Amino acid sequence: MTTLRLRVAAAFAITACLVAGCSSSSDSGDTGGEAGGTYTIWDPYPQFDGSSDWVKLLTRCGTDAGVTVERTGYDTTDLTSKALLAAQQGNSPDVLIVDNPVVSTLADAGVLTTTDELKVDTSAIEPNLLAAGQIGGEAYGIPIGANTLALYYNKAVLDKAGVDPAAIKDWAALTAALEKVKASGKKGITFSAIGTEEGSFQFLPWFWGSGANLTQLDSAQGIAALELWNGWVKSGYAPNSVLNNTQTTSWQEFATGDFAFSENGTWQLANAKKTGFEYGIIPIPSQAGGTAPAPTGGEFVTAPVQAETGRYAVTEKLIGCLTSADNAYTTDTTLSYIAATEAVQQKQVAANEELKVWVDAVKAAKGRTSDDLGTKYPKISQPMWTAFQTALSGSASPADALKTAQTTAAAATK
Template sequence: MSTSGRRQRPGRPGRTGRPRGRRIAALLGAGALVLAAAGCGGREGEGSGDGPVTSITALDYYTDATEHAQWGERLSACGRTVGVTVEHTSVPGASLVPKVLQRASSRTLPDLLMLDNPDLQQIARTGALTPLDRYGVDTRGFAEGILSAGTYEGKVYGLAPTVSTIALVYNKDMLAEAGVAVPRTWDELKAAAAELTRPGRYGLAVDANATFEGAWQFLPFLWSNGGDEKRLDTPQAAQALRLWVDLVRSGSMSKSVLNWTQADVHDQFVAGRTAMMVNGPWRISALDEAGNLHWGVAPLPVRRPGQALVTPLGGEVWTVPQSPSRARQEKAARVLACLNDPAHTLALAEQNFTVPSRPAVAARYARRTPSMAAFVESVGRARARTGELGVRWPAAATAIYTAIQSALTGEQTPEEALEHAQQTATSP
């Protein structure tokens, strides 16, 4: 929502909440002018494409060799279904949006473009993307939050075959030894974390660093308690931040969370230095490889019984950029639709430990893969980070992680930190 870790993303936050926002916001501010000047074209010198289209291009940030190969196979399979060869290229995640802006200015955008879902609205605003209803792409049956992540000004520009979110991962042996039940509320979480804390071991670990990842991990506590990124200086927001402050001050959570990434949190858990952690399903394959580690996953606790858990949505959306060739766009849209059909989304979920975007498919997947059940449950109510603020989300995310840092270091109270965050997020 990437997440981005995905193995290091917010998203996979979105790549699950990857900490790229301030740079991208600046690039996009200038990029809108670049795209306007370029006319949002496709390939220089390519006309309306009256001849048959036999190949299209696709760009993503799956540079990991295994991921690149898996997505290449999936794109090729859908290409064969549509009758085209898909030329698949990957660039590092941090360079994807700059690459998009550069290629837009030179009129060489790919036919298919993958974006981290929080980036979609900002790219769509420039005019670089085409709405999917233009090609008859079926958007029925997707979870509301997932459609929201791919929507700009009422039009769907991108679809995510699979998505992710975060949950509570716990060490079964440590909880059993301490006689601690899996916590369901904040009070139970604080009590369990205190009981599980030992010399050389903390009860809980989160990623509270000064990046979009830190904001991503805080959002379930903010949102589930009725807090809102549109108004950060509320009692509900302060209660959520107070929970993290109390956990650090009590010694149940290390002060080092101020600097940890989601990968660091995972390493602490695998090494036995924390009994519980907040993390995403992209960690499951590594957890399975961790020898005698017995672990479980549960939905994140809420402040009081009866509150609905709301988590952030991570994952990537596929889009069809503007191009002079309608024929190429139509072929690309058909490949995009193929990637999002139930069979492909289920196969992708099983490959990558992600959640299929259609609830009906996700429910079937959860029954087949119990370790994903808590993530599937949470995705059903997950919210796109851009759902409320749209292109203004990066400013709010920056204000949120800055407030977390100020409160956890003791520089400000949660109330003071969030008052300042609100001022910062709404300043011109």
């Protein structure tokens, strides 16, 4: 078995841990160089058909590059395994758009080219967003945009409790607000603490907001973050349902109008307008004050390794087209993403002032695989979500749950 196939086979196991939280494969088309031929693009947006603006953009980018684009949309969970299998079989697509935590897995398996190899300019990309696709200082793609987390609030509930959302700048102020809300007869905060990557995604703003680092889950800061969540549940500020909540079911709780806050993402903006009550959005506060680093969601545009390297010149044109300022603005609006460049972010805020809080949140955000964690991240995330499930269910104290998690993560990442 070749080295590439061995590395890809190992990546399958890692991918199974990452996916929890977005047809048949085709060959990579003609083996021609820069002009003519068919170029394949795989993306995680099966909801978009040929009549959508997204697919029309892909087609137009191909036309501008002088080639025909053959596009396939897969579910996120299916796309990663398809990409790994295609690499093993030597028929990878020319352009692959994947969820950002998967980039390091594919790169480590030798599936992806670097942006330097492809001669893709990343200078305008926000460094904290680009970092989610970097390993050892090498970038393996460009973020098509980003989403992250913040706190939605119900204005009527806060008004009744006498809470000013603008005054919530740290954990103490947020917990005091939840206490007032409960005293007023309403419910405090809903979030997702489910035992999957989705739960880890929601825990990370509090974990990072304490100053904790993923390489030491049981630090004093990490314990403080879990004690915060645990205290909310014990005090009745958060419901026991958080243990089983996905981000969708958590949002459904908030949409009843009974809760003051919901930890959720940009993807709920359209649903927020349908709730029937006045809402607002504030950043997730860090323990000591200021905006906590929330994890970045969203996809990267990448270029899988091809045997025919002459194809890369057209691939670069396709990626350049998809991530150009004008096209990024349209695409990010469609996907409810914040753009990866400051210039397009400013354009988004100019068109919709409501996005300002999200732009600020994205600027403070960080990738789950950043800090050169790469493929170590899923081996840390699973013990972490097991820890907060254990603590919130009352089976162990936050300190003991995270001590066990750290032992497990340390052994897995040696």
